[in-house]
Amino acid sequence: MSTKLKEVDVVIVGLGWTGGILAKELAEAGMKVVALERGAARSSENDYSLPNIRDELRYVVRHDLMQNTARDTLTVRNNPTQEALPMRRLGSFLPGEVVGGSGVHWSGHTWRWTDMEFKVRSNYEERYGKKFIPDDMTIQDWGISYAELEPYYDKFERTAAVSGKAGNIAGKIQEGGNPFEAARAKEYPLPPLTPILASEMFSNAARNAGYHPFPRPSANASQAYTNPDGSQFGACQYCGYCQRFGCEANAKGSPHMTVIPLAMRSPNFELRANSWVTKVLKDSDGKKVTGVTYTNVLNGEEFEQPANIVLLCAYAINNVHLMLLSGIGQPYDPASGAGVVGKNYCYQTGASATLFFEGKYFNPFMNAGGSNATIDDFNINWGFDRGPHNFVGAYNVGGGFNTALPIGYRPVPSGTPQWGKAWKQATAKWYQTAMVINASGSVMANRNNYYDLDPTYRNAFGQPLMRMTFDYQTNEHRMGTHAANVINDIAKSMNPTKLNQAVARTNPWTVVPYQSTHNTGGTIMGTKPSDSVLNKYLQSWDCHNLFVVGANVFPHNSSYNPTGPVGALAYWTADAIKNKYVKNPGPLVQA
Amino acid sequence: MTKPESPRQDSVGKESAHTESASPEFDRRNFLKGAVVGGAAAASGAAAIAPESAQAQQPAAAPEPAGYAFFNLDEAAFIEALVDHMVPADDLTPKGTDVGINIYIDRALAGAWGKGDRLYMQGPWKKGVPSQGYQLPLTPAQLYRAGIEATNAHCRKTYGKSFDRLDETQREEVLVGLSSAKINFDSGLPVRVFWGALYQTVIEGMFSDPIYGGNRNKVGWQLIGFPGVIAVHRDHVAQYRGKPFPNKPVGIADMS
Numbered sequence: 129m130s131t132k133l134k135e136v137d138v139v140i141v142g143l144g145w146t147g148g149i150l151a152k153e154l155a156e157a158g159m160k161v162v163a164l165e166r167g168a169a170r171s172s173e174n175d176y177s178l179p180n181i182r183d184e185l186r187y188v189v190r191h192d193l194m195q196n197t198a199r200d201t202l203t204v205r206n207n208p209t210q211e212a213l214p215m216r217r218l219g220s221f222l223p224g225e226v227v228g229g230s231g232v233h234w235s236g237h238t239w240r241w242t243d244m245e246f247k248v249r250s251n252y253e254e255r256y257g258k259k260f261i262p263d264d265m266t267i268q269d270w271g272i273s274y275a276e277l278e279p280y281y282d283k284f285e286r287t288a289a290v291s292g293k294a295g296n297i298a299g300k301i302q303e304g305g306n307p308f309e310a311a312r313a314k315e316y317p318l319p320p321l322t323p324i325l326a327s328e329m330f331s332n333a334a335r336n337a338g339y340h341p342f343p344r345p346s347a348n349a350s351q352a353y354t355n356p357d358g359s360q361f362g363a364c365q366y367c368g369y370c371q372r373f374g375c376e377a378n379a380k381g382s383p384h385m386t387v388i389p390l391a392m393r394s395p396n397f398e399l400r401a402n403s404w405v406t407k408v409l410k411d412s413d414g415k416k417v418t419g420v421t422y423t424n425v426l427n428g429e430e431f432e433q434p435a436n437i438v439l440l441c442a443y444a445i446n447n448v449h450l451m452l453l454s455g456i457g458q459p460y461d462p463a464s465g466a467g468v469v470g471k472n473y474c475y476q477t478g479a480s481a482t483l484f485f486e487g488k489y490f491n492p493f494m495n496a497g498g499s500n501a502t503i504d505d506f507n508i509n510w511g512f513d514r515g516p517h518n519f520v521g522a523y524n525v526g527g528g529f530n531t532a533l534p535i536g537y538r539p540v541p542s543g544t545p546q547w548g549k550a551w552k553q554a555t556a557k558w559y560q561t562a563m564v565i566n567a568s569g570s571v572m573a574n575r576n577n578y579y580d581l582d583p584t585y586r587n588a589f590g591q592p593l594m595r596m597t598f599d600y601q602t603n604e605h606r607m608g609t610h611a612a613n614v615i616n617d618i619a620k621s622m623n624p625t626k627l628n629q630a631v632a633r634t635n636p637w638t639v640v641p642y643q644s645t646h647n648t649g650g651t652i653m654g655t656k657p658s659d660s661v662l663n664k665y666l667q668s669w670d671c672h673n674l675f676v677v678g679a680n681v682f683p684h685n686s687s688y689n690p691t692g693p694v695g696a697l698a699y700w701t702a703d704a705i706k707n708k709y710v711k712n713p714g715p716l717v718q719a
Numbered sequence: 720m721t722k723p724e725s726p727r728q729d730s731v732g733k734e735s736a737h738t739e740s741a742s743p744e745f746d747r748r749n750f751l752k753g754a755v756v757g758g759a760a761a762a763s764g765a766a767a768i769a770p771e772s773a774q775a776q777q778p779a780a781a782p783e784p785a786g787y788a789f790f791n792l793d794e795a796a797f798i799e800a801l802v803d804h805m806v807p808a809d810d811l812t813p814k815g816t817d818v819g820i821n822i823y824i825d826r827a828l829a830g831a832w833g834k835g836d837r838l839y840m841q842g843p844w845k846k847g848v849p850s851q852g853y854q855l856p857l858t859p860a861q862l863y864r865a866g867i868e869a870t871n872a873h874c875r876k877t878y879g880k881s882f883d884r885l886d887e888t889q890r891e892e893v894l895v896g897l898s899s900a901k902i903n904f905d906s907g908l909p910v911r912v913f914w915g916a917l918y919q920t921v922i923e924g925m926f927s928d929p930i931y932g933g934n935r936n937k938v939g940w941q942l943i944g945f946p947g948v949i950a951v952h953r954d955h956v957a958q959y960r961g962k963p964f965p966n967k968p969v970g971i972a973d974m975s
């Protein structure tokens with residue numbers, strides 16, 4: 129039996145980037161907010177501190193800040209004819225589990241997704257005709273525009289201390305920035321990070337090839353900074369321990385040192401850590417939600433937390449799982465194409481080359497999460513004609529390092545023995561004298577890539593695991609081939625001593641090794657309930673007092689990391705709740 | 720990925736124990752087996768006896784001798800032979816056991832990770848396809864145990880001796896067979912999965928922080944010039960651009 133608690137205005141499920149932003153904004157607006165976070169509270173002073181935070185085995189290999197798969201995981205398969213099996217330990221992606229969520233241990237690359245994504249179907253149909261988009265590619269416009277989101281991108285970039293160089297301010301192209309980016313109102317809050325040698329060499333080669341390199345915008349404060357809310361940042365130390373680690377220097381924009389402590393300052397806000405939400409509750413006619421049930425994982429006790437508004441902020445994957453477990457909205461069926469919950473799960477793809485330069489020291493242990501250089505010539509550059517290459521989507525190419533620690537990163541030329549003296553010699557010779565160029569590519573939605581509930585396997589709470597069905601399609605393989613060629617051409621132009629060439633991926637998606645925690649879709653936003661779960665304010669079409677926030681709302685995946693629009697949409701939703709919904713509770717968009 | 724299970728493997732494994740005790744060779748393992756009887760006694764016996772042999776053979780800098788929390792005598796002999804073969808002593812590093820790789824692996828297997836911490840261990844158990852990742856009903860410790868037994872069984876069948884008694888060339892042949900999955904275990908254990916775990920833990924024992932028992936004296940980090948936990952490189956990015964950084968690694972214990 130669960131204990132029923134006193135009703136609050138808002139219950140937030142999960143306290144990472146999105147939960148943290150909404151907690152702060154709504155508590156400051158005078159609403160009574162409770163956040164339920166399954167992870168424990170950890171702090172920069174005590175946990176993300178020297179020397180213990182600098183432990184590759186603990187944080188990278190053993191996933192100390194990540195979801196514990198013994199308690200909850202997914203089952204996975206490549207297509208609907210296979211039998212899905214549990215992901216028995218984490219691999220391909222790493223959902224966070226701590227107060228602050230993955231926002232604690234992300235790298236900080238912060239991008240603005242543009243109308244190239246938000247109007248994806250219209251763009252391609254208009255330029256290439258309806259036939260260019262394969263029948264099983266279920267891409268659709270998002271129902272939101274870049275112009276609407278621009279101020280919210282700006283707000284997130286300022287909150288998170290993004291360092292970068294604008295390429296387009298109010299329509300005017302800026303020297304040194306990304307000339308393809310959509311117009312922004314203002315410059316980045318902080319100047320770009322100092323380029324490391326590898327990114328400099330990549331930039332020179334890319335420029336010589338006629339491309340347009342620019343410093344990757346990243347929430348690694350390039351100098352000490354106080355954000356508009358008064359949160360203080362130290363300067364990034366290029367510590368080389370960024371991805372999967374909390375930041376010892378308080379330089380990485382993270383919710384646990386920005387929005388969460390600000391929410392905690394408000395008497396309206398309460399955080400309950402170690403609280404695992406198992407279900408969203410609906411009222412008898414299913415038109416509204418009434419709260420959530422959760423378990424205190426320290427003692428197994430169950431509670432019901434009634435609330436006027438429920439916000440799912442539990443990360444892209446867990447949000448979809450909670451929707452399916454709670455029976456909100458019609459589950460998607462790939463055979464008929466009917467239903468929406470679980471639809472359009474997408475991931476990303478990539479290719480990479482390793483370049484070896486005898487005698488050149490790259491010092492791969494000195495880098496910030498985002499001290500790479502990038503080119504977007506094959507990405508948000510609509511001038512790049514996809515027609516002859518016959519693919520929908522895009523990729524960006526970067527050169528440099530991110531968290532090149534020695535258990536995981538020990539580049540050697542192909543053909544080097546895996547052990548023995550020759551292996552040691554090669555490892556010693558090349559660890560410091562190699563660099564990497566890699567591409568990150570979009571994945572378009574496909575009819576057969578989706579989530580539903582697994583018929584067999586269960587989590588520690590006795591609930592069905594979520595089942596992920598995913599594979600790359602010919603479209604992605606074609607794009608990968610193009611990307612590998614571009615990478616190899618740039619790499620060869622740099623005259624490395626040896627080169628491990630980029631190879632386009634053609635084999636199925638696999639659950640190992642790590643690829644990226646850029647999972648998208650499953651409860652997508654859109655313009656009508658027949659093809660989406662949420663309206664443009666991330667409000668459920670079925671239950672108007674339920675909002676679902678995170679990359680799960682993206683109808684397809686771009687080549688960029690997701691947190692720019694995830695953060696912007698969290699602020700956008702906060703505004704919609706404060707300024708529209710509370711005044712007149714009900715659907716913000718008529719179905 | 721793997722061949723269907725062979726039903727005969729169990730007896731092969733058991734029979735092989737005879738082959739081994741019949742071996743005329745003498746080593747520490749046999750000495751211990753003869754000297755002390757019984758599980759708990761064997762463990763304390765190992766601790767008491769090891770120092771002498773360790774002192775005799777190891778460089779002066781080597782810290783405490785090996786005492787195992789997980790490996791039994793056969794397994795200890797296997798892992799010592801393995802890490803010394805994979806990481807031989809030369810001008811670059813001491814040999815694997817002097818780097819503590821065997822100790823790192825032993826502690827990892829004896830600890831929470833070895834016991835299946837964070838591993839989803841509910842059935843049903845199916846083989847699946849490679850893209851679905853690890854699907855065995857074994858904790859890392861159980862996988863290791865079964866893998867060493869299967870590798871030794873292969874060695875006895877092929878060479879008439881366990882892995883630790885093979886000569887260099889034969890050891891090399893076995894490792895090539897494991898890493899390329901040319902060897903098939905009679906026990907049905909998928910060789911690729913065992914090799915994957917084995918290789919990964921050897922690497923961890925070479926390059927993880929010394930607090931975990933491997934990477935002794937930070938020799939793994941010195942080998943490649945990785946500075947360890949000191950990572951305040953704000954000014955170094957420009958200062959050392961294109962130049963080698965001083966190779967004086969610092970570990971967690973040095974700063975604690």
Ligand SMILES: Cc1cc2nc3c(=O)[nH]c(=O)nc-3n(C[C@H](O)[C@H](O)[C@H](O)COP(=O)(O)OP(=O)(O)OC[C@H]3O[C@@H](n4cnc5c(N)ncnc54)[C@H](O)[C@@H]3O)c2cc1C
Binds near residue numbers: 227371
């Ligand atoms: C290693 C790594 C590197 C990354 N690097 C980048 C990058 O460079 N750029 C970028 O844009 N993105 C990056 N990301 C992704 C980024 O971290 C996420 O997009 C972002 O954190 C998403 O915010 P969120 O609020 O949706 O989820 P999170 O920040 O992950 O927060 C979700 C929270 O919900 C909690 N939760 C989940 N289920 C429940 C439940 N049932 N009950 C209670 N609580 C629950 C979780 O414990 C977690 O704390 C990276 C991610 C990882 C793991």
Ligand code: SF4
Binds near residue numbers: 348364366373
């Ligand atoms: S690279 Fe910079 S932002 Fe990232 S953890 Fe290190 S100091 Fe922090």
